[in-house]
Amino acid sequence: MRLLLIEDERKVADVVARGLRAERFAVDVAYDGKTGWEMASGVDYDLIVLDLMLPGLNGTELLRRLRRKGGKAPVLVLTARDGTGDKVENFEAGADDYLTKPFAFAELLVRVKALLRRPPVGRDPVLRVADLEVDHLTQQVRRAGKRIELTSKEYALLEYLASHAGRVLSRTMIIEHVWDESFEGLTNIVDVYVRHLREKVDEAHKCKLIRTIRGTGYCLTDEAET
Amino acid sequence: MTMRSIRFRLIAWYAGLLTGVFVLLGVLMYFDLKFFLESNLRDTQARRARQIADILVARVHQTGERYVATEIKDLYEPEVNDRYIRLTRADGSTAYVSGIPSDQSFDPTHLPALSSSRKEFSQKVHLPGNTTLLIAALNYQTPEGVRYLIEVGAPFDPVETMLDHLSLQLALGLPIAVLIAIGGGYLLVGRALAPVDQIARKAEQITQHNLSERLPVARTADELERLSLSLNHMIGRLQDAFLNSKRFVADASHELRTPLTVVRAELESMSSNRKLAPEFRETIGSVLEEVERLARIVEQLFAISRLDAGESQAEWVQFDLAELAATTAEQMSLLAEDKRISVSCAAAQPVLVDGDRARLKQVVVNLLDNAIKYTPERGRIQLRVTASNGYSVLEVSDNGIGIPANALPHVFERFFRVDKARTRDPEGAGLGLSIVKSICTAHGAVVEVESNGVGSRFRVKLPIARANKFS
Numbered sequence: 059m060r061l062l063l064i065e066d067e068r069k070v071a072d073v074v075a076r077g078l079r080a081e082r083f084a085v086d087v088a089y090d091g092k093t094g095w096e097m098a099s100g101v102d103y104d105l106i107v108l109d110l111m112l113p114g115l116n117g118t119e120l121l122r123r124l125r126r127k128g129g130k131a132p133v134l135v136l137t138a139r140d141g142t143g144d145k146v147e148n149f150e151a152g153a154d155d156y157l158t159k160p161f162a163f164a165e166l167l168v169r170v171k172a173l174l175r176r177p178p179v180g181r182d183p184v185l186r187v188a189d190l191e192v193d194h195l196t197q198q199v200r201r202a203g204k205r206i207e208l209t210s211k212e213y214a215l216l217e218y219l220a221s222h223a224g225r226v227l228s229r230t231m232i233i234e235h236v237w238d239e240s241f242e243g244l245t246n247i248v249d250v251y252v253r254h255l256r257e258k259v260d261e262a263h264k265c266k267l268i269r270t271i272r273g274t275g276y277c278l279t280d281e282a283e284t
Numbered sequence: 285m286t287m288r289s290i291r292f293r294l295i296a297w298y299a300g301l302l303t304g305v306f307v308l309l310g311v312l313m314y315f316d317l318k319f320f321l322e323s324n325l326r327d328t329q330a331r332r333a334r335q336i337a338d339i340l341v342a343r344v345h346q347t348g349e350r351y352v353a354t355e356i357k358d359l360y361e362p363e364v365n366d367r368y369i370r371l372t373r374a375d376g377s378t379a380y381v382s383g384i385p386s387d388q389s390f391d392p393t394h395l396p397a398l399s400s401s402r403k404e405f406s407q408k409v410h411l412p413g414n415t416t417l418l419i420a421a422l423n424y425q426t427p428e429g430v431r432y433l434i435e436v437g438a439p440f441d442p443v444e445t446m447l448d449h450l451s452l453q454l455a456l457g458l459p460i461a462v463l464i465a466i467g468g469g470y471l472l473v474g475r476a477l478a479p480v481d482q483i484a485r486k487a488e489q490i491t492q493h494n495l496s497e498r499l500p501v502a503r504t505a506d507e508l509e510r511l512s513l514s515l516n517h518m519i520g521r522l523q524d525a526f527l528n529s530k531r532f533v534a535d536a537s538h539e540l541r542t543p544l545t546v547v548r549a550e551l552e553s554m555s556s557n558r559k560l561a562p563e564f565r566e567t568i569g570s571v572l573e574e575v576e577r578l579a580r581i582v583e584q585l586f587a588i589s590r591l592d593a594g595e596s597q598a599e600w601v602q603f604d605l606a607e608l609a610a611t612t613a614e615q616m617s618l619l620a621e622d623k624r625i626s627v628s629c630a631a632a633q634p635v636l637v638d639g640d641r642a643r644l645k646q647v648v649v650n651l652l653d654n655a656i657k658y659t660p661e662r663g664r665i666q667l668r669v670t671a672s673n674g675y676s677v678l679e680v681s682d683n684g685i686g687i688p689a690n691a692l693p694h695v696f697e698r699f700f701r702v703d704k705a706r707t708r709d710p711e712g713a714g715l716g717l718s719i720v721k722s723i724c725t726a727h728g729a730v731v732e733v734e735s736n737g738v739g740s741r742f743r744v745k746l747p748i749a750r751a752n753k754f755s
Contacts, residue, residue, distance in 0.1 A: 073549040273569030
């Protein structure tokens with residue numbers, strides 16, 4: 059997979075590129091709008107990560123040109139502006155997703171993968187992590203074959219964690235997916251729900267699946283802890 | 285109100301001064317006229333007395349008293365003219381006295397004798413029957429040395445009648461004149477102040493959201509025009525200041541977010557390095573938590589600034605506040621259960637409001653979160669949504685630690701904390717209630733807090749939905 063990153067802030071560009079390369083993506087970087095446009099129109103990238111405030115050619119304009127030219131690569135817009143008007147304008151210009159700075163890299167990665175239509179798990183309606191089974195269709199959860207009763211929020215949380223198994227999910231991402239934007243800033247609600255979820259999912263088992271990643275968030279994984 | 289009182293004060297002063305001037309003028313006029321009429325009458329009588337003396341009494345020696353009497357009668361006809369003439373000899377006996385006047389207002393024979401050492405004098409004599417005579421008298425000595433007292437009198441009543449008439453006219457006319465002046469003044473002042481009223485009404489409507497509007501300019505080429513122009517210039521400067529602060533927020537937003545992104549991403553990539561020693565990973569995690577907190581504070585500050593700068597009402601819809609409160613409370617119930625706090629929700633009746641649903645939900649979330657934070661285990665929180673007097677009221681009350689009276693006025697201030705030591709939310713920045721306040725203000729709502737030592741009560745008063753847009 060070949061990605062183009064257009065970002066004028068060198069440090070942001072470098073750290074994002076490094077992170078994406080670590081995930082085995084081929085990443086090209088453009089530090090200004092003009093170069094970005096030349097690269098985007100010359101190579102058929104699988105995905106473009108685009109900053110909006112660019113010298114030379116601004117991101118929204120670049121996006122418009124790309125779409126006019128028939129460029130089909132999904133575009134993930136990165137920006138420090140988060141007014142509703144900006145969002146609408148860029149979606150209309152042809153953006154596929156939107157991420158506001160400062161973002162967690164984990165979230166960028168999840169979104170990039172979602173845009174590349176590479177779901178983290180197969181089409182099987184049942185998500186499996188070690189001996190945990192989460193059934194999309196029936197919303198039933200089993201651990202070691204034993205049925206676990208969950209409330210709807212607990213289920214939504216577990217499903218979100220399981221569908222991104224092995225990935226670290228920040229509290230903000232969890233809130234956005236499981237709750238809604240009104241709960242932003244209320245990160246302790248995530249902690250409380252995770253604690254309840256642990257009591258039901260992990261307590262009776264030796265292998266603890268739900269991990270706390272200090273400073274970042276939570277992760278559902280069966281990998282041994284380091 | 286001020287405008288009314290300016291009008292009232294102007295007219296009160298005006299009427300007072302006018303009345304004073306009128307009264308003064310009236311009094312002056314009255315006394316001036318009285319003096320003029322009286323002296324005029326007196327002079328006429330005195331002149332007549334001198335005429336009688338010079339023409340008739342001077343030759344009494346040749347003509348005799350009887351001739352003098354006849355001449356006086358013929359020349360002056362005192363009875364017909366309602367006059368009084370008496371000629372008294374030095375010994376006090378009467379040489380001539382006029383008869384009863386035609387209007388029979390007095391009887392000349394009953395008049396007391398006047399005496400004075402002065403040559404000429406005058407006197408008012410009151411007679412029975414309410415008649416007053418003004419008498420001019422002349423002590424006269426004929427060339428032969430015979431002395432006579434010549435008295436010529438006329439009734440004073442016409443003068444008094446005239447003065448009475450004048451005072452009546454003044455007493456009646458003055459209040460009428462003052463009333464007319466007040467009425468005219470009221471209209472004139474009203475007209476003069478009408479532009480002020482317009483300016484005040486328009487100024488009342490201008491808020492930070494419509495700073496591009498201007499006050500009506502009173503084209504009067506006077507102080508009012510200058511005032512309206514200066515006010516408009518002031519609004520212009522305010523508008524500039526607001527635009528600047530908005531731009532500042534947008535700029536600062538960009539400038540702060542980029543370094544935060546770098547710091548965060550670098551730390552994340554470090555902590556995901558599996559070769560890292562656990563204690564370093566712990567340290568990086570701790571730093572990341574602080575970065576997270578910093579990012580959240582920046583977010584919240586910008587959210588407040590945007591709200592205060594006036595967001596568009598594009599996302600406003602009509603919805604049921606009671607339902608919103610109930611579902612939000614349900615979503616947060618586990619937070620409360622975690623501390624064994626019971627949350628009761630009294631929101632049975634639908635209460636429609638207009639607003640940004642997500643923002644108002646944030647109000648409910650922040651108020652409930654706040655209540656849960658400051659209520660000890662096994663406490664009680666009550667959420668209530670009611671409609672009364674054209675307001676939708678959302679109330680969150682708890683029986684927690686409450687808020688000291690001296691902190692009450694500050695709880696909605698940014699970064700305010702009642703007591704740093706007792707906060708149980710190390711992640712918070714004291715912005716939750718500021719956001720509540722900003723959202724409420726943007727919705728034209730009022731948020732109040734009260735605390736009587738045990739627990740506290742937050743109340744949000746929203747204007748009720750105007751018309752049902754669903755139908």
